[in-house]
Amino acid sequence: MKQKIFAFAKNNIYAGGEFAGTLPAARRALRPCGRQDILTSTARSGRAILRWGQGLAGFAIVSTLTFLGLLAITFFIGRVVPIDPVLSVVGDRATQEQYDAARVAMGLDRPLVMQFFSYVGDVFHGDLGRSVSTNRPVVSDLARVFPATLEMATLGILIGVILGVPMGVWAAARQGTWVDQIIRVFALLGYSVPAFWLGLVGLAVFYAGLGWVAGPGRVDIFYDGLIDPVTGLLLVDSLLVGDTEVFWNALSHLVLPAAILGFFSLAYIARMTRSFMLDQLSQEFITTARVKGVPEWKVIWVHGFKPIRVPLITVIGLSYAALLEGSVMIETVFSWPGIGNYLTVALLNADMNAVLGSTLVIGAVFIFINKISDVLYRVLDPRSL
Amino acid sequence: MSQSTSARLLEVENLRVSFPTPKGRVEVVKGLNLTLGRERLGIVGESGSGKSMTGRAILRLIRRPGQMTADRLALEGQDLQTLSERQMRNIRGARISMIMQDPKFSLNPVMTIGAQIAEALDVHERLSRRDTRARVLEMLEAVRINDPELVAQMYPHQVSGGMGQRVMIAMMLIPRPDLLIADEPTSALDVSVQAQVLDLIDDLVRDKGMGLILISHDLNLVARYCDRIMVMNAGRVVESCAAADLHKASHPYTQGLLAAVPRMKETRDTLPVLDRSSWSGT
Amino acid sequence: MTAISLRNLDISYGDTRVVQGVSFDVAEGESFALVGESGSGKSTVLKAIAGLAPDWTGEISVLGQPRSHGIDRAFSRTCQMVFQDPYGSLHPRKPVDWVLREPLRVHGIGARDARVAEVLAAVGLDQRFRFRYPHQLSGGQRQRVAIARALMLEPKVMLLDEPTSALDVSVQAEILNLLKALRRAQGLTYLMVTHNLPVVSFMCDRMAVMNKGRIVEIAPAEALHDGGFNDAYTQQLYAASGGAEPTT
Amino acid sequence: DTPANALIVAQNIDDIVAIDPAQAYEFTSGELVTNLYDRLVQYDAEDPTVLAPGLASDWEVDAEAKTIRFTLRDDAVFHSGNPVRSEDVVFSLARVIKLNLTPAFILAQLGWTAENVDQMVTADGNSITIKYEGDFSPAFVMNVLAARPASVVDKEVVMANAVDGDMGNGWLNENAAGSGPFKLQGYRPAQMVRLAANADYFKGAPKMESVIIRHVAEAATQELLLESGDIDMARNLTPDQIRGFDSDAIKVETYPQAAVHFLSFNQKTDSLTDPAVWEAARYLVNYKGMTDTIINGQMEVHQAFWPKGFPGSYDETPFGYDPERAKSILSDAGIETPITVSLDVINAAPFTDMAQSLQASFADAGINFEILPGTGSQVITKYRERSHEAMLLYWGPDFMDPHSNAKAFAYNSDNSDDNYAATTTWRNAWAVPEEMNAKTKAALTEADPEKRLEMYRELQADVQQSSPIVIMFQAAYQVAMDPDVSGYVNGATSDFVFYRLVEKN
Amino acid sequence: MLSRDWLLDDSPATRTQATAGRAYRMILALMRNPLAVLGAMIITILILAAAFAPWIAPHSPVGQDLSSRLLPPSWANWMGTDELGRDIFSRVVYGARITLMIVALVAVISAPLGLIIGAISGYFGGWIDRILMGITDVFLSMPKLILALAFVAALGPGIENAIIAIAITAWPAYARIARAETLTFRNAEFIAATRLLGASHSRVILHHVLPLCTSSMIVRVTLDMAGIILTAAGLGFLGLGAQPPLPEWGAMISRGRVFILDQWWVATMPGIAIIVVSLGFCFLGDGLRDVLDPKQGGKS
Numbered sequence A: 001m002k003q004k005i006f007a008f009a010k011n012n013i014y015a016g017g018e019f020a021g022t023l024p025a026a027r028r029a030l031r032p033c034g035r036q037d038i039l040t041s042t043a044r045s046g047r048a049i050l051r052w053g054q055g056l057a058g059f060a061i062v063s064t065l066t067f068l069g070l071l072a073i074t075f076f077i078g079r080v081v082p083i084d085p086v087l088s089v090v091g092d093r094a095t096q097e098q099y100d101a102a103r104v105a106m107g108l109d110r111p112l113v114m115q116f117f118s119y120v121g122d123v124f125h126g127d128l129g130r131s132v133s134t135n136r137p138v139v140s141d142l143a144r145v146f147p148a149t150l151e152m153a154t155l156g157i158l159i160g161v162i163l164g165v166p167m168g169v170w171a172a173a174r175q176g177t178w179v180d181q182i183i184r185v186f187a188l189l190g191y192s193v194p195a196f197w198l199g200l201v202g203l204a205v206f207y208a209g210l211g212w213v214a215g216p217g218r219v220d221i222f223y224d225g226l227i228d229p230v231t232g233l234l235l236v237d238s239l240l241v242g243d244t245e246v247f248w249n250a251l252s253h254l255v256l257p258a259a260i261l262g263f264f265s266l267a268y269i270a271r272m273t274r275s276f277m278l279d280q281l282s283q284e285f286i287t288t289a290r291v292k293g294v295p296e297w298k299v300i301w302v303h304g305f306k307p308i309r310v311p312l313i314t315v316i317g318l319s320y321a322a323l324l325e326g327s328v329m330i331e332t333v334f335s336w337p338g339i340g341n342y343l344t345v346a347l348l349n350a351d352m353n354a355v356l357g358s359t360l361v362i363g364a365v366f367i368f369i370n371k372i373s374d375v376l377y378r379v380l381d382p383r384s385l
Numbered sequence B: 001m002s003q004s005t006s007a008r009l010l011e012v013e014n015l016r017v018s019f020p021t022p023k024g025r026v027e028v029v030k031g032l033n034l035t036l037g038r039e040r041l042g043i044v045g046e047s048g049s050g051k052s053m054t055g056r057a058i059l060r061l062i063r064r065p066g067q068m069t070a071d072r073l074a075l076e077g078q079d080l081q082t083l084s085e086r087q088m089r090n091i092r093g094a095r096i097s098m099i100m101q102d103p104k105f106s107l108n109p110v111m112t113i114g115a116q117i118a119e120a121l122d123v124h125e126r127l128s129r130r131d132t133r134a135r136v137l138e139m140l141e142a143v144r145i146n147d148p149e150l151v152a153q154m155y156p157h158q159v160s161g162g163m164g165q166r167v168m169i170a171m172m173l174i175p176r177p178d179l180l181i182a183d184e185p186t187s188a189l190d191v192s193v194q195a196q197v198l199d200l201i202d203d204l205v206r207d208k209g210m211g212l213i214l215i216s217h218d219l220n221l222v223a224r225y226c227d228r229i230m231v232m233n234a235g236r237v238v239e240s241c242a243a244a245d246l247h248k249a250s251h252p253y254t255q256g257l258l259a260a261v262p263r264m265k266e267t268r269d270t271l272p273v274l275d276r277s278s279w280s281g282t
Numbered sequence C: 001m002t003a004i005s006l007r008n009l010d011i012s013y014g015d016t017r018v019v020q021g022v023s024f025d026v027a028e029g030e031s032f033a034l035v036g037e038s039g040s041g042k043s044t045v046l047k048a049i050a051g052l053a054p055d056w057t058g059e060i061s062v063l064g065q066p067r068s069h070g071i072d073r074a075f076s077r078t079c080q081m082v083f084q085d086p087y088g089s090l091h092p093r094k095p096v097d098w099v100l101r102e103p104l105r106v107h108g109i110g111a112r113d114a115r116v117a118e119v120l121a122a123v124g125l126d127q128r129f130r131f132r133y134p135h136q137l138s139g140g141q142r143q144r145v146a147i148a149r150a151l152m153l154e155p156k157v158m159l160l161d162e163p164t165s166a167l168d169v170s171v172q173a174e175i176l177n178l179l180k181a182l183r184r185a186q187g188l189t190y191l192m193v194t195h196n197l198p199v200v201s202f203m204c205d206r207m208a209v210m211n212k213g214r215i216v217e218i219a220p221a222e223a224l225h226d227g228g229f230n231d232a233y234t235q236q237l238y239a240a241s242g243g244a245e246p247t248t
Numbered sequence D: 001d002t003p004a005n006a007l008i009v010a011q012n013i014d015d016i017v018a019i020d021p022a023q024a025y026e027f028t029s030g031e032l033v034t035n036l037y038d039r040l041v042q043y044d045a046e047d048p049t050v051l052a053p054g055l056a057s058d059w060e061v062d063a064e065a066k067t068i069r070f071t072l073r074d075d076a077v078f079h080s081g082n083p084v085r086s087e088d089v090v091f092s093l094a095r096v097i098k099l100n101l102t103p104a105f106i107l108a109q110l111g112w113t114a115e116n117v118d119q120m121v122t123a124d125g126n127s128i129t130i131k132y133e134g135d136f137s138p139a140f141v142m143n144v145l146a147a148r149p150a151s152v153v154d155k156e157v158v159m160a161n162a163v164d165g166d167m168g169n170g171w172l173n174e175n176a177a178g179s180g181p182f183k184l185q186g187y188r189p190a191q192m193v194r195l196a197a198n199a200d201y202f203k204g205a206p207k208m209e210s211v212i213i214r215h216v217a218e219a220a221t222q223e224l225l226l227e228s229g230d231i232d233m234a235r236n237l238t239p240d241q242i243r244g245f246d247s248d249a250i251k252v253e254t255y256p257q258a259a260v261h262f263l264s265f266n267q268k269t270d271s272l273t274d275p276a277v278w279e280a281a282r283y284l285v286n287y288k289g290m291t292d293t294i295i296n297g298q299m300e301v302h303q304a305f306w307p308k309g310f311p312g313s314y315d316e317t318p319f320g321y322d323p324e325r326a327k328s329i330l331s332d333a334g335i336e337t338p339i340t341v342s343l344d345v346i347n348a349a350p351f352t353d354m355a356q357s358l359q360a361s362f363a364d365a366g367i368n369f370e371i372l373p374g375t376g377s378q379v380i381t382k383y384r385e386r387s388h389e390a391m392l393l394y395w396g397p398d399f400m401d402p403h404s405n406a407k408a409f410a411y412n413s414d415n416s417d418d419n420y421a422a423t424t425t426w427r428n429a430w431a432v433p434e435e436m437n438a439k440t441k442a443a444l445t446e447a448d449p450e451k452r453l454e455m456y457r458e459l460q461a462d463v464q465q466s467s468p469i470v471i472m473f474q475a476a477y478q479v480a481m482d483p484d485v486s487g488y489v490n491g492a493t494s495d496f497v498f499y500r501l502v503e504k505n
Numbered sequence E: 001m002l003s004r005d006w007l008l009d010d011s012p013a014t015r016t017q018a019t020a021g022r023a024y025r026m027i028l029a030l031m032r033n034p035l036a037v038l039g040a041m042i043i044t045i046l047i048l049a050a051a052f053a054p055w056i057a058p059h060s061p062v063g064q065d066l067s068s069r070l071l072p073p074s075w076a077n078w079m080g081t082d083e084l085g086r087d088i089f090s091r092v093v094y095g096a097r098i099t100l101m102i103v104a105l106v107a108v109i110s111a112p113l114g115l116i117i118g119a120i121s122g123y124f125g126g127w128i129d130r131i132l133m134g135i136t137d138v139f140l141s142m143p144k145l146i147l148a149l150a151f152v153a154a155l156g157p158g159i160e161n162a163i164i165a166i167a168i169t170a171w172p173a174y175a176r177i178a179r180a181e182t183l184t185f186r187n188a189e190f191i192a193a194t195r196l197l198g199a200s201h202s203r204v205i206l207h208h209v210l211p212l213c214t215s216s217m218i219v220r221v222t223l224d225m226a227g228i229i230l231t232a233a234g235l236g237f238l239g240l241g242a243q244p245p246l247p248e249w250g251a252m253i254s255r256g257r258v259f260i261l262d263q264w265w266v267a268t269m270p271g272i273a274i275i276v277v278s279l280g281f282c283f284l285g286d287g288l289r290d291v292l293d294p295k296q297g298g299k300s
């Protein structure tokens, strides 16, 4: 029997079917690396610039359309939710007159489409409206809650990557051995454990029990508000003003929720790394490297790992985006004033400005991360040019 | 032609390679014996007859779950089977190297061609950057690559199949191995380039006393470039003869193969075909 | 009557024109070869005829019918194509039987079991292969299945794109014999792409030589016996293929 | 551990929408307003059941002229340093009416409108004259003036921050301008509130220099924080958590609350209109089973609309869990069972537990509840639309006068769909019998306090006997705190939460 | 007839034999992977528990007994009792039905939806692709739980609506995978050959494209099951999943979380059930990956 029954599957790092392929990068990676003449490659650089320009314009259009789609869907879902947004403003004892007045003030008396267009118009002027559940401009709310999530998610993804990637590579290199099995089971656990359960148990053990970490919240209450937000990231802000005490305290608060988030992303990252690596390690060029007498670590980390950096970045970008969407449950358990919580509360109150604003931010993050991994993709994969 | 003249470079006795299947282990190389001096040995046989597996087995590079066993596997008297993986690494590339069959899949897609060739050199020789580079370019030129500087910076997907094969050849020749296993090294080359490249390998055999195992299913080609020919079928050697005597081959399988090749001045109405029932594994 | 007639055919992929000004006729019942270097556009010509490379200008007609730029059902019953790569031209998850019944299903033709058995016999495949999956078949066997599939609709014209280049000599011989026998038995017209001149010598009546997207020479197959070619490229090709010297 | 001069409280504060006294209408914002602002008269920390002088040192009631004259005390100072003047009081009351945000209806009951309020509330030197329209007992009027929206704001500061004619509403939702025992040092929604002691408070500076309320939504997290000593007080623990506490390590205090919990049947649902169903329902609640277990300490059995412990309460609990009796009531009335109705409930403990318990006990008599949990806003939306069938909900008085509840439970003058009223009766589409409506009106105007209370008791007995509203429990509030903490006062509503007297030893 | 040799026959004589043989080979391959076997066993137990819940569960899943609430695990109540005195073990057993329903319905709704959208998008390319992928991207860039929440809020509470909501959030990922996969073979010769036979686009998509995407889809779906169960649990956490008193595991954990410090079993027992079942699906998915992965095709 021939080995190359599926010639097309060979180049396809995703054919394992585990890839939540969502990025344009993925699309390109799937293009079979067909035979290309050398001649065409010389004329390429000139056209590449043109294509970059077109790509940029295309990106702008696509992002705008995506945003609009996002807004439209969120907006209309928000309107069919059987929660009356006026009630979150006026409460349940308001009189009919007060209710009507608030309704008019919120612009809800106008036709839906009009409401949508005026909302979009405001958004283009940088005005996301006022949240009815906090009574503040959504922009300032987001400036408060998003950095909190950003901080936690970033540390989480760092933990996930720093541990997950080597674990995945190691498991793949030792496929079938007990090391592989342990790593697989460990990684799969991250898929299966309910976040809030783990959060509470983590708190009970490491905070209340062992006292290794600080408890819920971003920082001890006495430090709270001591540092003026510049970036909104406490770790950064505290270092900016040189307050190491706050820094360590904030870090101690951050470690546990970030570690739990890290565990979840680790699960995904390690799994995907393993599976990408397995694909690579079964490729012929790995044998070629061995034929050359290349040392095993180099075979794995240079020949095996280099080609998977691109899909891996996609995966990491995706998990990062997922963490940035905010894990409502972790945020709730850890009293973390993040965007996940904000959005959930807003949604449950039909606080549509807040919901739309948060969705926009999250969508922007998603698109931004997409773009970043796209750029990295160009840098890291010669086939992408 | 000369029959195994010089010292025994490679000795293989009772080489077996097997793979597990739902119906139990299946041997794809079934007790192959081979002794090679500093000469050119051709291995021919149809697809799936175990040619490539034999080559890999010599390098101890059969992948799991495949398994190989041999009563003897020695390079210049040194038993390869007793070597540790680390010692084996020193043998690979430097002493025995193998031109892999399919350059499209056998070159690392994200490393430049230059880097991949240089790596083959680096592993075994301590050379300065500049020297390495010079050697790489020299080697690329030797395999008739037109613009070595440019090609050295290209990635495998940017070169044609034929160029890929030549890159592969360069990469495996650069550490100047004692024994070269060439697995279909020229199947994607134009007929004219094919001749040039094979001449290059031929030179090395003559000048450096390199041993060559040339794997192919092109009978004409093997006849032209080898001293000795082994014909494989279904994991067994069915015939072994001097290249010049190929057309006199006695084994019906070999005869069948020879007869099946169409000729330029074709007059036959049908080509004779092998009676596979007595040979084929599938 | 001409089975295939090409007039001034230009074919492009996107911006790059791959084939330029190709014209030739293939008579009914003839076996016509298209040879040339790798990448010269041979497969592209075949694809254009079949409707798989829709971006072409010029004229193509098959059995007197001008070709549209796409694929149509009626055409599928007059002309079929066999591809180069026996590993890629069969659906990896469908057994032989399914693959062979598909054309009949598409065209609503009955008596499928009998027809499948008949065609399997025609391509020299034993009935025991009927329920195998492609991965259980050798390259030669797969190519036979591909040929069998093309024959299911009883076409008059077959486009053969290097049907044997992926196979070794012994299997190649079987396939070539089979094609030759089929042509004789069913009066088929072949347009066959190859880069192997001896194969042309065995299989074909006439040949067209392509180089860089153009036809440089059209010659009878007998020219291979003595190397009587006019074009320089053809001569070079001929020489590198070993010329007329006996090979064994 | 927490510092000696600060009280750290963990509480779920994400209900806060507004903290401007003219707008604040949630539980938690009520607490803030109480600690940040003063009213002319108020229920105060020393005894939250007694109406005490606030910014007014004394007052004269002229029931005939429907006028009350307050004399302002002279030592009260706003946090800004401005003295509290009578103009500030007039401004504050008028502001509520003119802004006409939700709580405005409380003051508007006195017949005040945006047009007439400037005549109804007037200042003269350090005295303030307040007039009202309508036949109200003065006790009722005083209670209204002790309600949250009557808080006094610093006119100068507020108007300095007014934008687009909002009378400082936007600014006051992020800041405070009161004279209360605490200043607002920081407020971040759903995150934290930081209060600093007002050293110049006219009733004496609070003992604690600061009170920090930290938003912690998870009860389990609050428990962990409390046990680890990182907070002094946990405000949202469940009875089961509290039961688990070791009394040496953690002190638990229970405060009866004014809110009553009830099960109500929408009269637009045909199967629920028969009074026999209402009656049977009263025997199908496992009152004791619930108060002994799932809501132990959080609620006690109370079957009338005005809470126990307040003047005018009716403390009879004639109904007990008796499924047999319920069954015979239903069969005597010829009601066909099973009846299947949906039961809307807020998707949080203890409501879902209570709903499940009701589901189990009602099933005995063939009334099958299909529980529909929803968020607070979702449930209220439905309730307001009268599109529910059965509803498990609670009601807290807007101000501490029995009329606040009588209006909600015993009055519905117009049951038509377009005459929305924020009452339990209208929202359950219960057309209250005319005589009951009349009785409610009469009680409101009755001048004799004792007679008035008696009238309310009668009303309660009537509603208790026959109405589609099954009042089951009165809430209690449990607060767990460090044993060192004392002096925390928690009255019957969130308006009566005082941090002023808290001390730590 | 059903002998091993019959199944493993290289030259099956009938269609059935060929299909059975293929399935048998796969099972054999799966059996060689101990974790996959474990996974399959767990799923089997789940299915059995769901099917025979009334016979397995010692108590009623909704039978309250307020006097014996929050009892620790014992012989009478293997997993203890919950806040309303219900037997947690019985609830977990009955909960298997809901979990299975969630898993099955989501698989039935979102996998085919994603598969078809992805296959169409990848097969046709061009503007169809752009539009479909644009929509997919919009759904993808929306926070998943929020989207689900919004749908539940819009559709009203109830487990069916929760399932629909989850399904709606799950399809875009599948569409992406299906599209990516389709792209790899949309230019394959077997597709061209089929088109040449006169087959319509819909036929090609249905009979040629989809079968090739399904195996990776199956793998992916089994792996996602864990996430789906957890999303349902997350909805339960926010109070919008199953209606009480349905013994949905996520809602059970969610309700039990206030007891986690003192009565750990209330939240932990259903938590363990979720973990075990999720792991089961993951193991099985992982095993299936090895068996169904086309790249491993040459081996089997």
Ligand SMILES: Nc1ncnc2c1ncn2[C@@H]1O[C@H](COP(=O)(O)OP(=O)(O)OP(=O)(O)O)[C@@H](O)[C@H]1O
Binding pocket: A001, A002, A003, B019, B020, B028, B045, B046, B047, B048, B049, B050, B051, B052, B053, B054, B066, B101, B217, E298, E299
């Ligand atoms: N991983 C594997 N598992 C099972 N069988 C395998 C595996 N790898 C190779 N084989 C089988 O081993 C046999 C010999 O393969 P080999 O690659 O040596 O053939 P070859 O003679 O080089 O053929 P070709 O001319 O096509 O390269 C083939 O029948 C092949 O199917």
Ligand SMILES: Nc1ncnc2c1ncn2[C@@H]1O[C@H](COP(=O)(O)OP(=O)(O)OP(=O)(O)O)[C@@H](O)[C@H]1O
Binding pocket: A035, C013, C018, C037, C038, C039, C040, C041, C042, C043, C044, C045, C195
């Ligand atoms: N889909 C495509 N897009 C762009 N260019 C293509 C495409 N397919 C083929 N080409 C280019 O068109 C030219 C002709 O290709 P074609 O496949 O016809 O060559 P060929 O003569 O059949 O070669 P071979 O013998 O290698 O099959 C080549 O340069 C090839 O790179």
Ligand SMILES: [Mg+2]
Binding pocket: B051, B052, B053, B101, B183
């Ligand atoms: Mg080979």
Ligand SMILES: [Mg+2]
Binding pocket: C042, C043, C044, C084, C161, C162
């Ligand atoms: Mg071609």
